Amino acid sequence: MKPNRDVGIAGYGAYVPRLRVRTADISATWRGRGGAAPAVAEKSVPGADEDVVTMAIEAARTALDRAAVDPETIGAVWVGTESKPYAVKPSATLVAEALGITPHTVAADMEFACKAGSEAMQAAVAFVGSGMVEAALAIGMDTAQSKPGDALEYTAGCGGAAYLFAPADLSLAVVEASVSYVTDTPDFFRRETAHYPEHGSRFTGEPSYFRHTLAASRRLLAEVGCAPADFAHAVFHQPVPKFVEKAGAELGFTREQIRTGLVAPRMGNAYAGSSLLGLAAVLDVARPGERIFFCSYGSGAGSDAFCFRVTGRIEESRHGATVLDYLDRRRLVDGYGQYLRLRGKIRTA
Amino acid sequence: MDLPRYHRLTAPYYRLEGQRCAACDAVQFPPRTSCGACRGADLKPYRFSGRGTVYSFAEVSQPPRGFVGPYVVALVELEEGVRVTAQLTDISAEEVEIGLPVEMVTRRLQEKGPHGYLVYGYKFRPCLERSAARRAS
Numbered sequence: 001m002k003p004n005r006d007v008g009i010a011g012y013g014a015y016v017p018r019l020r021v022r023t024a025d026i027s028a029t030w031r032g033r034g035g036a037a038p039a040v041a042e043k044s045v046p047g048a049d050e051d052v053v054t055m056a057i058e059a060a061r062t063a064l065d066r067a068a069v070d071p072e073t074i075g076a077v078w079v080g081t082e083s084k085p086y087a088v089k090p091s092a093t094l095v096a097e098a099l100g101i102t103p104h105t106v107a108a109d110m111e112f113a114c115k116a117g118s119e120a121m122q123a124a125v126a127f128v129g130s131g132m133v134e135a136a137l138a139i140g141m142d143t144a145q146s147k148p149g150d151a152l153e154y155t156a157g158c159g160g161a162a163y164l165f166a167p168a169d170l171s172l173a174v175v176e177a178s179v180s181y182v183t184d185t186p187d188f189f190r191r192e193t194a195h196y197p198e199h200g201s202r203f204t205g206e207p208s209y210f211r212h213t214l215a216a217s218r219r220l221l222a223e224v225g226c227a228p229a230d231f232a233h234a235v236f237h238q239p240v241p242k243f244v245e246k247a248g249a250e251l252g253f254t255r256e257q258i259r260t261g262l263v264a265p266r267m268g269n270a271y272a273g274s275s276l277l278g279l280a281a282v283l284d285v286a287r288p289g290e291r292i293f294f295c296s297y298g299s300g301a302g303s304d305a306f307c308f309r310v311t312g313r314i315e316e317s318r319h320g321a322t323v324l325d326y327l328d329r330r331r332l333v334d335g336y337g338q339y340l341r342l343r344g345k346i347r348t349a
Numbered sequence: 350m351d352l353p354r355y356h357r358l359t360a361p362y363y364r365l366e367g368q369r370c371a372a373c374d375a376v377q378f379p380p381r382t383s384c385g386a387c388r389g390a391d392l393k394p395y396r397f398s399g400r401g402t403v404y405s406f407a408e409v410s411q412p413p414r415g416f417v418g419p420y421v422v423a424l425v426e427l428e429e430g431v432r433v434t435a436q437l438t439d440i441s442a443e444e445v446e447i448g449l450p451v452e453m454v455t456r457r458l459q460e461k462g463p464h465g466y467l468v469y470g471y472k473f474r475p476c477l478e479r480s481a482a483r484r485a486s
Contacts (some may be wrong), residue, residue, distance in 0.1 A: 047439060050456060051467075053467075054456050054469065058454060085467055094363075097364075098363035098364060098469075322479075325478070325479055
């Protein structure tokens with residue numbers, strides 16, 4: 001897919017909370033000795049006063065600071081998340097108000113499990129590409145939920161990134177093409193009154209993550225007429241590091257190409273924020289002229305794949321906090337008990 | 350804080366938006382009906398940078414209803430010269446020092462019970478350390 005006028009990313013910003021819990025502390029509570037080591041050593045945890053709204057505001061502030069775009073020209077604000085603070089009430093209006101974008105803007109929350117953030121990116125490209133608005137803000141952010149003791153609890157992390165899309169001449173990376181690939185696949189879901197999501201265990205692998213990621217990626221490569229070797233970096237959704245390594249290898253990307261965008265080993269899976277954070281980590285170091293391959297995955301299920309080409313504006317457009325700054329700013333919580341309290345998993349009434 | 354009052358205060362709460370006096374150029378926070386310096390009434394919205402230093406602070410170990418403690422409350426001197434009272438976040442009382450550089454963040458202030466609304470507003474945290482600077486030092 002390609003819009004009528006060329007569109008790109010004019011500004012981007014990331015956010016990862018400061019707190020981490022060691023997955024060894026989770027194992028010590030739930031697993032016997034001698035079990036397999038968790039897929040990541042630690043994962044990010046939101047502070048008591050943080051949620052998707054506060055995290056989205058910080059990432060978006062960085063994105064707006066970096067862009068040569070007047071906030072009043074932003075005509076759309078979308079927050080993609082599966083952990084919105086209100087079940088009914090948009091997060092996007094709060095984010096837009098905090099950024100000074102209100103009132104003449106479209107605003108809504110996007111829902112598509114871990115693909116909600118890239119869904120917002122597709123919509124932003126279309127809105128700007130059609131000329132309906134001059135700039136559109138797409139955010140993917142999550143404080144991922146997981147049932148105590150469940151396999152997901154070892155990786156469900158928190159964080160995300162914000163992307164301000166604008167016409168190509170204002171952009172630090174131009175969208176060369178994008179594709180979407182969706183099917184009805186019930187690999188992961190949460191019913192309305194349930195606190196925690198359910199998943200299909202091994203069903204989340206081959207028929208879900210790999211099928212959609214590989215199909216969307218191959219379609220995009222065919223559309224832009226590129227081989228994996230034409231890209232400096234490749235970014236994928238990151239439920240666990242080995243999924244990314246396997247998908248990358250099957251498509252023909254090297255470990256070196258996926259290394260920079262792989263943030264999950266240091267913070268877990270940020271769900272709707274996961275692949276967007278990986279892209280931000282790549283933009284933090286990308287050089288003009290480089291091509292970046294991006295493919296998200298969200299349960300339910302689907303993938304959005306984008307091909308970006310970095311422009312000469314990149315060097316002047318990345319002041320402020322990098323993904324690495326947030327990953328290096330870390331404080332361990334005081335064990336599994338404090339983690340449970342911070343995540344609201346202890347019922348007091 | 351009741352709902353209409355919270356809604357009236359979103360500009361100062363979310364964006365640290367105060368005022369600049371058209372007559373004498375003084376800035377003030379929070380917004381008022383007249384200029385604190387010259388009593389002029391022609392006041393324009395002015396968004397503070399959010400950067401400042403801790404002027405003084407205290408730890409609240411017995412928080413009032415609706416707040417979760419312990420937390421640190423500080424008098425923050427903004428770089429524009431105005432002092433603001435606010436909670437500090439991402440830091441414990443032992444780590445706070447007078448003169449500590451801080452920056453504004455928007456965080457949750459209060460939750461009106463499990464079925465009620467959420468109040469968001471400004472807090473201050475230690476300025477985010479840059480990895481590049483850390484590696485160089």
